[in-house]
Amino acid sequence: MILTDPPYNTGGDFRYNDKWDTDPNDPDMGEFVGSDDPAKHTKWMRFMYPRLQMMRAMLKPSGVLAICIDSRELFHLGQMLDELFGEENRLAIINWQKSYSPRSDNRHVSTATEYVLVYAKDERTAKTGLQPRTASMDARYRNPDGDSRVWKGENFSGPKARTHQGMVYGIQSPFTGEVHYPPAGKCWRAPQSDALRWLSEWGVDYELREMDDAQTRAAIIGVAPGDVRKVRAVMVKFDLPMAREAAAERRAAGNWPRLVFGLDGQGRPQQKKYLEDVKQGRVPMTYWADEDLEPDALGDVSWDHEESGHSQAGVNELTAIVGPGHGFETVKPLKLMTKLIQIWCPPSGTVLDPFAGSGTTGHAVLELNHDQGTDRRFILIEQGRPDDGDSYAKTLTADRLHRIINGEWAGKKKHARLEGGFTFKTLEKKVDAQTLLLMERDEMVDTVVASHSSTGNRRMAVLIPVDNDAELYTYLVAKNAANEGIFLVWTGAKENTDLTEEVYEKITEEADTAGLAGIYHVYSRRNLLVTDDVVWYQIPDRILSDFGLDVRTESFTEEN
Template identity: 50%
Template sequence: MDYEQLPRAALIQLLRQHDEARANVGKDGIIMSYTGRTAPWQIIRQVKPKLSRIIKKSSVGAERYQAANEIWDGENLSTMVTLYKYRGQIDLVLTDPPYNTGEDFRYNDKWDKDPNDPDLGDLVAKDDGSRHSKWLKFMTPRIWMMREMLRPGGVCAICIDHRELYRLGMLMDEIFGESNRLAIINWQKSYAPRSQKHVSTATEYVLVYAKDSDRAQTRLLSRTEEMDARYKNPDNDKDGVWKSSDASAAEVRETGTYAIQSPFTGAIYYPRDKRGHWANDAPVMKNWLEGWGSAYVRRDLKDGFAKAMVLKGSKFVDGEPVVGDKLVEQAREKARQRLEEGCWPTLYFGLKGETGPQLKSRLQEVRKGKVPMTYWADDDYITPMQIGSQSWDHEESGHSQTGINELDAVVGRGHEFTTVKPLKLFKKITQIWCRSDGVVLDPFAGSGTTGHAIVELNKETEASRKFILIEQGNTEKGDRYAKSLTAERVRRVITGDWAAGKRTPIPGGFRFIELRREHVDATAVNALAREEMLDLLLTSYWNKTEKAKSYLQRLPAGSHRHLFATNPKNEGFFLIWESPESDSVLDRNAFKEIVGEARAAGLAQRYHIYAAIAPYTGPGIEFYQIPDRVLEHIGFNPRADAYNNPEHADV
């Protein structure tokens, strides 16, 4: 960079950013040095916001959900710069970047001079001597931008394995500051040792940093009276009130799918329509079943599944229990007696012993957590006082094979993803570090685990968290899987259209947005067609008093001439713009039309109007001049216009 060619304002800004960066690290902090290093704030200055388009046919759900959640198909650094309305507004950055394995990491050499180049580049080979410095050059500006996206009390959680753990840790210390490190989480990605020369690697890591540790909150959400009211104690359980929960789960167990026999009726039950597994391991299930007074054994029923867990000595013909079996009658009497005694086993069969198997979820366990020091319970969490460096085993976080199985169940096999983070891990991190109405950003969305986790977690905890996913990956066939996999997975979770079988739909949705190659400037905005302009307004609008909470619900296309969206206050948004060649004037006649449209739609008497010029002004009008106010919402200052000045294009 030729500093002598920079204007005075740019030099002052550069020095200010440098001082801020040094302050972030701290007087005694570290600054990494590697081949080709450029200060991240200098790289960010070169990255230009781009135009985008909303792909309606790939968007999902009701408009209010589409307005809240976004899946972006585009290069993540450019996309984060373009997401100006969310800068300083993200509660949690949760992401799983490429690990530099020689199989998943691409680097474009053109980025060294122009970080705006949209190409992914070539795979970095395992024997590339500069692979670590390339990975750092790739990650440094992105981590810097992740920090910029966080609100003052926001948290960044990044998954990593042993290959780049130490370099990422030092980089996070530099950008976030060592004092803002909240946790180094060690989670068990597998529980079966792999054949290796020395030590089998069975764990991976999550590095958790706060933007400001004094303002970040490592806590769980307070339980409401309504949530606790669901817990009853019909059997006088000595451990207190409880509620029923599903005895089956999607998580794979080594014992496989198998049937269990009811001690009350002798009927055979399978987990979740024979497609899942029981939520607990076989020895635990056996102990609970025998708590009803009868012995159980494993027996092959020739049903195509693993050995069933049945009453010891019970009779079967062609895999079905024999009607009138005396042993079953004896078991029923014992079970009924146990039912009358109260304080039933954790696995029970309804209040009268007439239903399929269910689990007792105790409120006491919910409050305390089931395993000390891990801050995790199966369906609720406790507030951790300190996290530090902790280990989460696979029972608490899930494991890698679980993540693959979860992806298979939703989209089917053939997705070519060999490493997928488990939902438990991402749900746990989200509950600990993101408030119930917060915003989660994943700049390396991959197979869409973050979106899947947020949708399910919102349902499970009655929350309203929002997500922004960014992905630009390509398969070997050139398929941009942001649409075919990332968005497709989240779509299937919302609609219940799983590859493994139909599930209950979950309320939710998202806008699918493609990042275009054209950079944003006044000329580009003024050249947009009406539908293109609408896409830009919908994705970029924010209110200074609400920031990222501001969102617009789009109205059906063609339903009005000017009215195109409403906000949560029931105020209308109007665009006077037919095409780049047409006049865009807010005059008296145009305002009369706008008032008429607002009245017909039952809207509040406050009018948000976009137009090029406004010779007419009146009460209740909020005027947004095109292109200046539009550019302002994207973080583009048309008066400084540093992005469009060819003389300073390298600034």
């Protein structure tokens, strides 16, 4: 999970490294963006966009990004995230109550909320966790009929009547004789065969009977009467007074069947839902959710300050830990960050915060691990304010974590140790070239393997990676089912990328060392050698350019 609270465009002056997208090592800061700059929103987006690209690239396929924002840039940030992640991967727009009393920060409406935009890299593989159930939620489940398990009556109707016409049918109550249908647009949750069986448990004989109800069913489904399928109703088989008497006796006996008609027998069909069958948690929605359902996406979600904390609480928490004078006027509350991590980071997952600030994200991970016995880890990145000579990563962020781990808060009150730990590292001014080259080669190998696996016959396309921990091989990366080697001519953008005679000799030596057959599958930019034992594949220029090779300066390009 990536959870972060980036710098907001609050309407005042701001300044940032505007060359970061082309040169992350550039030490200079850009020009000041004044509060009266008509392009200040565009410039803020330019600051954010390459960093959002990097965040998305760093997520696992099942990863989730949760990013805090206020109303000034909510729409702009949402547009960028929709473009990068796709609208279908937007899981939630959470609005949380940052203050609970009116503020004079606006001429017209007091600002009481801020937002968290939540996006999955792929919503099909992302998981949304449940929050712990509350005592009041469990109190809804009872056993008024003497059932051995506690239950509550659940609505027996569900959505999608148009696509489930066979589940739109009449059900006759054995108590009142009324024939019940689902509400408009709804269908029953179970087919007639199940309903017939459950209703018969009331000691009443039921049957499937054709009814003149096409118009009623068509109105529920939303089609013309001529377009509705013929479906029989579930009706009492013999005379109703006998059915009513039998159902009343069965109701008095207790431990009622699964399909009930309210606690008094006079209501609509309901289904018993047992507490032990309910997910042992609740969906992270507070205002209009069915707490027993786990949705694919949460939509718009509101959290009041009791659920999420508020801004002043965040400031007070920081002051209590490190003491006054820290200079932070706005701090996200610990409760908000804890809740987000609990919902979208698995118990053994890793949380990255690339705008760590005062370290609330790390604090939240440590506290969750302490309270719940989980094993989450965190990576915090903080630049501080180098233009002000204020690099507070060590003096504030790390200091906060150190204090909460050891229970050494600034005040006199003693606090429990949270255990855990962290290491502190300072980034050098330049990226290590050798490390970057190894990363590039690994990515290039992945590209080649994916390309090879999509070509040729299925048996030969399955590749087995070659163990190169001892760095025996310069070009060998894998082998196929016929024990033939797969070779990649790539040691960096400024090195040779062509199959030459010298490279060929090295490839044959590596094949012998690995005990491979005498057929060589070689990926390179160009083939400058003709030999029958080489099966050659060209690396497309567009891939090479992604890895830093400027193909425009070459005499040959893929397009030509």
